[in-house]
Amino acid sequence: MLTRFMTLETIEAWLRETNPERLELLWQTADKVRKQTVGDEVYFRGLIELSNYCSRNCLYCGLRGERKNLERYRMTVGEIKACVLEAKVLGYGTVVLQSGEDPGLDPEVMADLIRWIKREAGLAITLSLGERSEAVFRLWKQAGADRYLLRIETTDDAFMQVIHPGEPHGSRKANIDRLFALGYEVGSGVMVGIPGQTYGILAKDLLWFRERDFDMIGIGPHLAHPDTPLAKVNTNQPDQVPNTEVVTHKAVALTRILCPEANLPATTALATVNREDGREMALKRGANVVMPNVTPTKYRKLYEIYPSKACIDETADMCKNCLGGRILSLDRKVGKGPGARQRNKY
Numbered sequence: 001m002l003t004r005f006m007t008l009e010t011i012e013a014w015l016r017e018t019n020p021e022r023l024e025l026l027w028q029t030a031d032k033v034r035k036q037t038v039g040d041e042v043y044f045r046g047l048i049e050l051s052n053y054c055s056r057n058c059l060y061c062g063l064r065g066e067r068k069n070l071e072r073y074r075m076t077v078g079e080i081k082a083c084v085l086e087a088k089v090l091g092y093g094t095v096v097l098q099s100g101e102d103p104g105l106d107p108e109v110m111a112d113l114i115r116w117i118k119r120e121a122g123l124a125i126t127l128s129l130g131e132r133s134e135a136v137f138r139l140w141k142q143a144g145a146d147r148y149l150l151r152i153e154t155t156d157d158a159f160m161q162v163i164h165p166g167e168p169h170g171s172r173k174a175n176i177d178r179l180f181a182l183g184y185e186v187g188s189g190v191m192v193g194i195p196g197q198t199y200g201i202l203a204k205d206l207l208w209f210r211e212r213d214f215d216m217i218g219i220g221p222h223l224a225h226p227d228t229p230l231a232k233v234n235t236n237q238p239d240q241v242p243n244t245e246v247v248t249h250k251a252v253a254l255t256r257i258l259c260p261e262a263n264l265p266a267t268t269a270l271a272t273v274n275r276e277d278g279r280e281m282a283l284k285r286g287a288n289v290v291m292p293n294v295t296p297t298k299y300r301k302l303y304e305i306y307p308s309k310a311c312i313d314e315t316a317d318m319c320k321n322c323l324g325g326r327i328l329s330l331d332r333k334v335g336k337g338p339g340a341r342q343r344n345k346y
């Protein structure tokens with residue numbers, strides 16, 4: 001029953017499971033599938049948080065536009081290029097260019113930057129720049145971008161409207177369709193334990209990952225930010241999913257089983273709730289990717305999606321060494337090259 005064909009009811013039952021022996025079976029199955037499909041390599045994605053401006057107001061996020069007590073920054077093209085070269089020197093095969101939904105990021109400037117990265121650094125390029133028009137997605141793909149991350153956060157229409165005020169109905173799913181049609185490798189994902197998220201909703205999200213056959217799926221706990229509306233919401237509702245490490249692991253492990261070939265990061269949010277060995281635990285329970293930050297340290301604390309984020313004061317070099325050691329301690333290998341999604345090995 002722990003197979004990629006499991007039903008919605010089975011997924012929900014596993015999300016609720018608390019018996020340690022049963023959970024051990026879940027962890028072991030996810031780890032076995034991970035080894036058979038994506039192998040022992042752990043790929044590094046160098047994360048560049050290039051702007052914290054955002055025109056949206058997602059109820060959970062510390063970068064939301066209505067939050068006024070946050071100093072905003074947008075890196076210059078020169079600063080971004082320096083980060084890309086640093087990622088290359090560190091041996092990373094991919095850079096992830098991430099920002100809030102920043103109207104000040106000129107699509108043509110980004111396209112020039114994408115061409116420059118391909119020409120000068122030869123790295124795989126993942127974009128995580130929010131919802132854009134089809135023309136802009138196409139421009140960036142044609143410029144050389146390989147992958148795009150757009151977390152769905154929830155597949156439930158009513159809940160979607162609550163947590164994303166003002167967002168046009170169905171726009172995320174439509175944008176994900178466009179990204180697939182344009183030939184991007186597409187990533188999505190959810191947070192675990194957003195106030196209002198029920199076990200039934202989360203189970204449906206995981207099933208949807210399988211249906212859409214995502215190339216990458218990021219899953220981390222929701223960490224309430226005091227300056228967001230969700231910090232004030234009561235989470236004692238019946239059926240509320242808790243934002244704990246173990247429930248997040250269940251979601252990651254189930255996703256590995258449902259989407260055997262997907263690249264699954266051990267997220268920074270998981271490293272934040274358990275600084276000791278949060279990433280290692282995720283890597284043992286289905287994950288196969290890490291996303292070390294290469295943003296200049298002076299900007300990191302301003303990319304405050306949630307408070308007390310891990311690796312705020314470290315440098316790119318420190319994170320590389322830290323992660324490399326953690327991966328070797330698990331008897332895993334540091335992946336070389338871009339680490340694209342491989343198909344049909346399973």
Ligand code: 5AD
Nearest residue numbers: 060061151221222223225269305306
């Ligand atoms: N806690 C954890 N993750 C968050 N994100 C946004 N706000 C939070 C939070 N409070 C995640 C969302 C978003 C990504 C940029 O960060 O999933 O897609």
Ligand code: SF4
Nearest residue numbers: 054056058061064100
């Ligand atoms: Fe903006 Fe993304 Fe945060 Fe939403 S989740 S407020 S789009 S940065």
Ligand code: FES
Nearest residue numbers: 311314319322323
């Ligand atoms: Fe950044 Fe460990 S990964 S310090």
